[in-house]
Amino acid sequence: MSKTITLNHITKIEGHASLSLGIKNDKVTKCELSATEGSRYFEGIVKGRRYYEAHEMTSRICGVCSCAHVVAAISAVENAFGYKPSKQTKQLRELMTLGERIRSHATHLYFLALPDYVGYGSALAMAKKYRKELQNALNLMKCGNGIIKLLGARELHPVSATVGGWLKIPKEKEIENVKKTLISVREDALKTFSLFSSLNYPEFETESVMFSLVDKNKYSVLDGTFSSGNMKTTKKKYREHIKEYQVPHSNANFVTYDNYQYQVGAMARINNNKKQLHNKAKKLLNKSKIKFPSKNPYTNNFAQAVELVHCIEEAIKLCDSLNLKEEKLDKLKVKAGTGIGCIEVPRGTLWHEYTLDKKGIITNANIITPTAQNLFSVQEDIKELVPSIIKKKKKDIIMDIEKLIRSYDPCFSCSAHFLEVKWV
Amino acid sequence: MKLKVGFYGITGCAGCLLSVIFNEDEILDLVDLVDLKAFPFVKEVNIDEKFDYVFMEGLVADNDDLKTLKKLRKNSKFLVSLGACASTGCVPAYRQYTLKENYEHLIYKKQKRLQDLKASPIDDHVKVDYYIPGCPPDKKEIVNFVKNLVIGKEPKPFESPVCVECRQNGNQCLLDLGKPCLGPITAGGCDAVCINGKFECWGCRGPTKDMNLDLMIKMLRDRGFDDKFIQDRMRTFVGLKMPMIEEYMCSTGTANRLKTSFKGKKEYFE
Numbered sequence: 001m002s003k004t005i006t007l008n009h010i011t012k013i014e015g016h017a018s019l020s021l022g023i024k025n026d027k028v029t030k031c032e033l034s035a036t037e038g039s040r041y042f043e044g045i046v047k048g049r050r051y052y053e054a055h056e057m058t059s060r061i062c063g064v065c066s067c068a069h070v071v072a073a074i075s076a077v078e079n080a081f082g083y084k085p086s087k088q089t090k091q092l093r094e095l096m097t098l099g100e101r102i103r104s105h106a107t108h109l110y111f112l113a114l115p116d117y118v119g120y121g122s123a124l125a126m127a128k129k130y131r132k133e134l135q136n137a138l139n140l141m142k143c144g145n146g147i148i149k150l151l152g153a154r155e156l157h158p159v160s161a162t163v164g165g166w167l168k169i170p171k172e173k174e175i176e177n178v179k180k181t182l183i184s185v186r187e188d189a190l191k192t193f194s195l196f197s198s199l200n201y202p203e204f205e206t207e208s209v210m211f212s213l214v215d216k217n218k219y220s221v222l223d224g225t226f227s228s229g230n231m232k233t234t235k236k237k238y239r240e241h242i243k244e245y246q247v248p249h250s251n252a253n254f255v256t257y258d259n260y261q262y263q264v265g266a267m268a269r270i271n272n273n274k275k276q277l278h279n280k281a282k283k284l285l286n287k288s289k290i291k292f293p294s295k296n297p298y299t300n301n302f303a304q305a306v307e308l309v310h311c312i313e314e315a316i317k318l319c320d321s322l323n324l325k326e327e328k329l330d331k332l333k334v335k336a337g338t339g340i341g342c343i344e345v346p347r348g349t350l351w352h353e354y355t356l357d358k359k360g361i362i363t364n365a366n367i368i369t370p371t372a373q374n375l376f377s378v379q380e381d382i383k384e385l386v387p388s389i390i391k392k393k394k395k396d397i398i399m400d401i402e403k404l405i406r407s408y409d410p411c412f413s414c415s416a417h418f419l420e421v422k423w424v
Numbered sequence: 425m426k427l428k429v430g431f432y433g434i435t436g437c438a439g440c441l442l443s444v445i446f447n448e449d450e451i452l453d454l455v456d457l458v459d460l461k462a463f464p465f466v467k468e469v470n471i472d473e474k475f476d477y478v479f480m481e482g483l484v485a486d487n488d489d490l491k492t493l494k495k496l497r498k499n500s501k502f503l504v505s506l507g508a509c510a511s512t513g514c515v516p517a518y519r520q521y522t523l524k525e526n527y528e529h530l531i532y533k534k535q536k537r538l539q540d541l542k543a544s545p546i547d548d549h550v551k552v553d554y555y556i557p558g559c560p561p562d563k564k565e566i567v568n569f570v571k572n573l574v575i576g577k578e579p580k581p582f583e584s585p586v587c588v589e590c591r592q593n594g595n596q597c598l599l600d601l602g603k604p605c606l607g608p609i610t611a612g613g614c615d616a617v618c619i620n621g622k623f624e625c626w627g628c629r630g631p632t633k634d635m636n637l638d639l640m641i642k643m644l645r646d647r648g649f650d651d652k653f654i655q656d657r658m659r660t661f662v663g664l665k666m667p668m669i670e671e672y673m674c675s676t677g678t679a680n681r682l683k684t685s686f687k688g689k690k691e692y693f694e
Contacts, residue, residue, distance in 0.1 A: 014438045014465070015438060016433075016435075016488075036488060037435055038434070038435030038483075038484075038485025038486040038488070038489055038540075038543075039485060039486070039530070039531070039540060040435065040485060040515075040516040040519075040543070041516070041519055041527035041530050042515075042516075043527070043530060044519060044522065044526040044527020044528075044530055045515065045516070045518055045519050045522055045526070045527065047522065047523075047526040047527075048522060048523070048526065048656075049656060050653075056623075056626065057515050057518075057660065060437055060439075060514065060515040060516075060559065061437060062437045062438070062439075063436075063437040063438045063439020063440070063441075063442045063443075063560065064437075064438060064439075064442060066437070066439065107442075107445065111445065111466050112466065115468065121467060121468035121469045122463070122466050122467035122468060123466060124451075124452070124455045124460065124463070124466065124467065125467075127452045127455070127456075131452070134452065138448040138449075138451070138452075139448075141445075141446065141448055142448040142449075145446055145448070152621065153617060153618065153620055153621020153622075153623065154617050154618065154621065155443075155446060155563070156439045156442065156443065156446075156560050157439065157559065157560070158621075159617075159618045159621045159623035160621040160622065160623060162623070167621060167622035167623055168620075168621050168622040411438075
């Protein structure tokens, strides 16, 4: 018996994607996950522009993680000039990144993932029965947005972060207020954690290797080495290991590490940095029935809930350690060279690379987003998963697949500005 | 009867649709005010017909986008262009002003199914009834727009330049500091949000109807910016909605006849 499943517009994800699946005699004959977002060619567009314009333009790659693109682009440019930002600047960048992670995880968990698990078509339809739960989400989102708005002046595509420093330093009192909000949403994060540890995640194991930035002393945000156990690469040598290649069915690159499929994101981060989690999150994780390291991509949702608890505590700590003073922007010594920025963002590790000429004009750019890195892994997981659920009804097969795709929290807007491709 | 409303996105960053959801205090009640028939970003089942209003995020970048756009135009009484991509083409449309060789290597030649089209705002292809400009629009602006529709009040665009709100907020003028701020020629309504963060306006909401482009160009030249820089900046977000800037800049252009000067420091990063 043969079946074909085509999901043309997968809903409840960022951006546009489709899946084409062929099944014959209970075997998968075709499995192609495609990003169908139109190509925007950001890497081409920034060529010819000045080094201090890259972050403002590339933040438009993605609304959900615009802070991430801003910080990664700035780090890459600073890296090219051999410049190291001040402690205060780094703290502000980190706090903004944490704020974004809180906002993004809350949005994804409640608006995109949860409806699947409680049998609703959308979070908005859940409002009558699950108003309290949704209120948790909205509180968390508001807290994250508050942090980003205070530091970056805008909630989406923040502007105050820039090359060489920070344009508008927040006032101490404003940071105090942010801290108060963070304390007030602690409860919401705990409830989110309980909710997501009580869900029944389908059993499944991926073969993907788990990659993230790893730092001995700290749960990774802006620093660390890109690694998975013994496999690791310095930023400088990333191109020797990470390869991007085109596939004929998708609008985004597929990415491998030393030819292995790999996964980035909250689950990979916890797998690699469990020890560095905040004590509160660590305790919760140890008590939970879901064990880490985990190889089940469905538990990425759970990992995001753990990170919510962690990020809120870390952000509170950061607020306490801030000792804000006015700092003038540093004048950068413009010179020719290549710089790489690599940071952990809500969906995984984000890479920005720019080559600049001696006047600071961008002559080349390369951006690898978390979703691009996950795409191969998602597709292979679907291929693995389908034979085990093949006896189910078509509707249920689709549900399981969609759940799997959404558990990765893919962002196809991000991944699909690079390449063209399609039915050949 | 409640208004039948749909929120859709074609090629874009999802930032405008997120701005709808990020109305944390209002969103749950807002969706009760209307009959939300479609919102694929957060909804599984979407019925794409017989709309009163469709809000469209994103620009037309390939034939899939165009197909979706045309279908939704046909199925709705009013089409609202939501955000900069839909209204002006935003940053992705800036590629028209870059060299083809800059991005040519990124194009896969054998593609058949999705054909690249000229990156363009949606009103290049269909009639648009309302615009909510901005990259992204102010989130409150979207809520107010919907509320106005519900009570039958005609939404009005904000026509004064960004400088009006910027002054009200008591910001230091960035042009006075020698920065290339496009506030004077850009339509406001954004609460001058970027300048509040000490970052110059890049013009994402599009030019005002009565902008003085000559003077803007002259002011930027006075501050030491070369013509390529000025053109690039003005075109980054709204190039397709700007007049031919070159004509203003050429030797016979009127910008040359203006007598202004700038005595502050000319040092913007360079």
